[in-house]
Amino acid sequence: MILFGQFLEVLVSGLLAGVLYSLVALGFVLIFKASGVFNFAQGAMVLLAGLALVRSLDMMVANGLPFWAAIMLALLFAALVMAITAFMVERFVLGPLINQDGLTLFMSTIGVTFIIEGGAQMLFGSDVYPLRLFPSDAWFLFEDSFPGGILVSKIDVWGGLIAAVLVVGLALFFQKTKTGRALRAVADDHAAAQSVGISLNWIWFIVWLVAGLVALVAATVWGTKLGVQFSITFLALKALPVLIIGGFTSVPGAIVGGLIVGAGEKLAEAYLGPFIGGGIEYWFAYVLALVVLMARPQGLFGERIIERI
């Protein structure tokens, strides 16, 4: 019973951590689906959103605003910052590069990364800023069934809930709205989408805006977990294996990929660690991604790539 309790605890914490990886991976998927661009800047956008949020929040609280009002205003402010970023990226980077090769666009997002990272730290500072949106203690569940119960961290549960709301919202947006239909149309065929009156510039702004808002959501959770700091940009590296496993073009893939990576690395750490040494958590996801690449290069949920020769 102790063993099973331990297993459950590791599994649950792994799955919840995985949801948080999915939050970051989602931003990549959205942009890749709609424009075929791998957005290297997604991690930087999480940092920018987090900094804008925490710095404006601290300032308003210091000026005596009630905490809930300050949170609302800070979220609005951070969303505005992401909207301005989306506008600038479309206007000055992607707009002029319309109809260019995918690799060119990818390179341009590397440039965007440096500008966002530098700009964000110049505007908002480069220290570690603690963010307390969610409680950071833990619950002990099922104390009757298992000795000591199962430890579940509250912030991970919050992250899971928020991710669920976000995914439902995104699904409704993609399936039910005119703009969502237009996004799917652009993802399938640029020329045909333009011919029915969809403006590519407008769609790209929308996509980067949505990815920016997803980055903001990720920043609220990760910022509370780790504090808002530069190393948050490295989350993008953790999102890579998630994307490879789930498939670059699939929203459900990003979720499932995140769950697999999260649960996989925690279980591997707990059960393989004693035999082959600790620290498995840091590389397990990449090995998993490598295996998926060999067996199913398009990822579990990705579109099959069939090329005629």
Add this chain to the structure above:
Amino acid sequence: MRAPDGPPVTSGDVLLSIDNVSLSFGGVKAISGVSFDIRKGEIRAIIGPNGAGKTSMLNIINGFYHPQQGIITFKGEARTRMRPHDAADGGIARTFQNVALFRGMSALDNIMAGRTLKMKRNMFWQMLRIGPALAEEVEHRHRVEEIIDFLKIQEIRRTPVSRLPYGLQKRVELGRALAMEPELLLFDEPMAGMNIEEKEDMSRFILDVNEHYGTTIALIEHDMGVVMDLSDRVVVLDHGIKIADGTPAEVKSNQAVIDAYLGVAH
């Protein structure tokens, strides 16, 4: 099926005119100094051998290409540059040489995408599917179902288009263009890659669209027989230059056209 805005155009008036248009890609001249017009309500064909500049001409009309020289007048409004989504907004719809559908979507969703410009409601209402947004969605669905009936594709409306045979894909693409309620409908080789039966079906639909909705049609086609049967007037391009313009009978007996198609010893 006329777009609500813009000045009324009566039958026989010039709907679109191309005036001395030239287009080149780097050093390659695709079109040089071509002029012709399209009248309201007619079926106008643009023909010519391979590399004559037919598709380039269509891409100019629809705003994909911007000619270096010349003026295009649509509904009395002259322009030199226009982006494709503005052309769509002005009432120009098109199909593509190799079908360009939204492959991940059902036939119904593809045709609904043609209504993009007609839907005005706020996306938050659309997400919740309540109030005016629902009424609007229902109205657009109604119009789309009419088009589906018209094209006789009721059974496949839920099928992802990538699973449909080529002939039906072409029909869905026509449906998407019709959903825009265009004033001018451009066809880029509507019969390419079709068998005789599919060609006859497509010809029938083109004529029906023209009669039933009163839509002006411009089409590019390789198949001379089809063109001669369908069109009211024909313009012939060769190596980017206009070599003939007139009724099918006139064009058919034009020596320059015969030479261009059969080749002459220089």
